[in-house]
Amino acid sequence: MTELLIGLVITIAVGYYIVKGYNAAGVLLTAGVSLLIIAGLLGHSVLPAKVASTGNLLTDSLEYVKYMLQNRGGGLGLQIMLLCGFASYMTYIGANNVVVKQFSKPLSFIKSPYALLVAAYIVACLMSLAVSSATGLGVLLMATLFPMMTAMGISRPAAAAVCASPAAIILSPTSGDVVVAAEKSGLPLHVFAVETVLPVSICAIIVMAVAAFFWNKYLDKRDNTPMERVDISEMEVNAPGYYSILPFMPIIGVFLFNGETIPGLKLDIYTIVIVSIALGAVVDFLTNRLDGKATLSNLESCYAGMGDAFKGVVMLLVAAGVFAQGLMTVGTIDNLIALADKAGAGGFALMLLLTALTVAAAIATGSGNAPFYAFVELAPQLAGKLGLSPAFLIIPMLQASNLGRTISPVSGVIVATSGMAKISPFDVVKRTFVPVICGLATVIIGTFVLVPMYV
Numbered sequence: 001m002t003e004l005l006i007g008l009v010i011t012i013a014v015g016y017y018i019v020k021g022y023n024a025a026g027v028l029l030t031a032g033v034s035l036l037i038i039a040g041l042l043g044h045s046v047l048p049a050k051v052a053s054t055g056n057l058l059t060d061s062l063e064y065v066k067y068m069l070q071n072r073g074g075g076l077g078l079q080i081m082l083l084c085g086f087a088s089y090m091t092y093i094g095a096n097n098v099v100v101k102q103f104s105k106p107l108s109f110i111k112s113p114y115a116l117l118v119a120a121y122i123v124a125c126l127m128s129l130a131v132s133s134a135t136g137l138g139v140l141l142m143a144t145l146f147p148m149m150t151a152m153g154i155s156r157p158a159a160a161a162v163c164a165s166p167a168a169i170i171l172s173p174t175s176g177d178v179v180v181a182a183e184k185s186g187l188p189l190h191v192f193a194v195e196t197v198l199p200v201s202i203c204a205i206i207v208m209a210v211a212a213f214f215w216n217k218y219l220d221k222r223d224n225t226p227m228e229r230v231d232i233s234e235m236e237v238n239a240p241g242y243y244s245i246l247p248f249m250p251i252i253g254v255f256l257f258n259g260e261t262i263p264g265l266k267l268d269i270y271t272i273v274i275v276s277i278a279l280g281a282v283v284d285f286l287t288n289r290l291d292g293k294a295t296l297s298n299l300e301s302c303y304a305g306m307g308d309a310f311k312g313v314v315m316l317l318v319a320a321g322v323f324a325q326g327l328m329t330v331g332t333i334d335n336l337i338a339l340a341d342k343a344g345a346g347g348f349a350l351m352l353l354l355t356a357l358t359v360a361a362a363i364a365t366g367s368g369n370a371p372f373y374a375f376v377e378l379a380p381q382l383a384g385k386l387g388l389s390p391a392f393l394i395i396p397m398l399q400a401s402n403l404g405r406t407i408s409p410v411s412g413v414i415v416a417t418s419g420m421a422k423i424s425p426f427d428v429v430k431r432t433f434v435p436v437i438c439g440l441a442t443v444i445i446g447t448f449v450l451v452p453m454y455v
Contacts, residue, residue, distance in 0.1 A: 003042065007332030010035060011364050014323065018409065024425065028319035028410060029065070035326025036061040044329055068321045077314035080139050080416055081306040082273040084313070086250065087143035087420075088305025089277060093284055093298055094239030095246040096147045101237050102244045113153035113227070114217050117162060118209045120149055124166035125205050127251070134167035134368060134405065135317075135412035136269060140254070141166070142420040144247055155225040158216040160421040161431030164413050165212075167368075168406040168432070169204045169399060169439060170197065177372060181398045184376050185391040197395060200446035204399065204439040211438040216431060240287060249276035277302060313419035320410040324365040332364065347388050347453045354379065355396040355444065362404025366411035372401035383455075392451050399443045403436045 010031050017027045040046045040057040047053055047060050047067075054063050090096050124141055141163035149159040170178060173193030182192035219225065253272035257265060267275070277299075285295040354375060361371035375397055383390040405411045409425040414432075418425040 003331030004335035006038060007035070007327050007330055007335075007364065011327070015409070018424075018426070024415075025315045025319040028316070028323045032319065032322030032324075032326040033061045033065065035323070035330050036064060039326065039329040039331070042330065044331060046329060048325070064325055065318070065322055068318045068325075072317050072321055073310075073314055076133070076135055076412065077310065077317060079136055079269055079273070080313050080317070081309040082270060082277075083139045083143040083250070084309035084420060085302040085304075085306035086273055086277055086280075087147070087247075088308075089280060089299065089302035090143075090247045091147065092301035093243070093246075093280070094237065095243040095280070096151075097237050098239050098241060098244045099148055099247055102241065113155075114158075114213045116149065116152055117154050117158055117216060118213050120145055120154075120159075121162050121165065121209050121212055122205075124162060125169070125171065127254075128166045128170075129172050134402070135416050137167055138163050138413040138417045139420065140250060140269070142417055144251055146421065147247075153227050155216070155220050155227055156421050157225065157423055157427045157431050158212075158220065160417045160423060160428050161212070161216070161435075164417040164428055165208070165406055165432055165435065167413065168403050168436060169201050169208070169443075170402060171201055171205075173198070177369065177398055177401070180373065180376060181394050184380055185389075185394050186380075187391060192391065196391060196451060197398070199450060200395065200443055201399070203446050204442040207442040208435040208439040211435040212431075215434040219431065243283070243287075246276075246280050246283065249279060309420070312422075313416050316415040316419055317412050320366050320412065320415055323410055324367055327365050332361075347386060347392065348448065350382060350386065350388070351393050351396055351447070352444070354382075354393055355400045355440070358397045358400040359404035359440070362401045362411075363408040366405060366408040366414075368402045368405035368411075371404070372397060387454055389452050389455050392447060392453050395447045395451060396440075396443050400440060403440050403443075406432050407436050 014027055014031045018024050036046050037057065040060065046057065047064055051063065051067050054060050124137070124145070127141070128137055142160070146159050146163055149162065150156055154162075172178065173189065178193050178197065179189060181197075182189045185192055187196070220227070250269075250273050253267065253276060254269065257267040257272060281295055281299055284298055285292065288294045358371050358375050361375070362368055365371060376394060379393040379397065380390045382388075383393055405413065407429050408414060409429050414425050414428050418428045421428070
């Protein structure tokens, strides 16, 4: 219980100092390293099994910072830098302005920016079928849809929240979480994913879209949030009309090549973005009448965007990862699991308890996978003791882990989207909070109605 209290106190302190305006990356790094040191003093292993110890408690704590820089800086961090560089390049050569100009005509009959927000959210949710990473999808949407949404009158916090939210509800029947959940539920994958989870997911997405419409409209009015709607008649567009396809090349590439759509050709998101940048440069080179000097000069905006992304987004992700590791290492998650194991509750009460604990762990750590994988091991055991269907407990936990991540100010997707939008993570969380609560309530009700409680 001591470890749980330590985790809660430090988590509250982190929130307090970030709200007070302290540098978020610095606060998270300080808290994370402190938790790792405390964990070592309490006798816990500071480093995960795959990271070799340095032989000293203090240097082990810093060794994990190095590991996160290598892991996130070279993996997810590289993806973020590439996409941010691509977005900067598209803005610099005028492609984003062309998109806004062309799309404004067919969308001009939609007077409410909040109706556009709902449409963008539905499109983003469908894209989660192609991009499994919540942070990767959020960054991709920020690089492609975000400039268009803000230009059409959607406020920056609302647009960033749309980009951060599509992976809050799992739609893909082949995601790793769903495969594990089906196995622990004792059901065939197609029965669990398509016949059981999918109807609940669709209902939750509809409810969240409606909630996002009214909640963002209310917050924009209450806070007098500035809108950036562009007067299309006064917009200066110097690039040719065919540039409008360039900003969407990463999205097109994901659907074409992030699988076996074209036999024998499969590209990951990193290569897709690099190909998109290269194609953009080729188009720019031809448009500029083979002026290589101008083309290479324009590419400088891409490199500058990548550097800004490392400074503003990637370091925050590294810091959030260290903080999450500190919370898990000190024993906060293990203590939450112990609370669930000791709960002598009935079927529905137990489901609510496990769901609440999963959400709490996801908010604290910023991870959707770690809390679910930790708690899902308990579900079959607890279900067996009470004669419950494991699926009745597991489905809300599966969705709750992803929903909780969407309202965590230290989660990768919130940090990345807020960093790219140049706003506080708390501004994004404020926008996602009510839709997430509505989505969670829908998941719980849907599970109660559609999934048998007892075996």
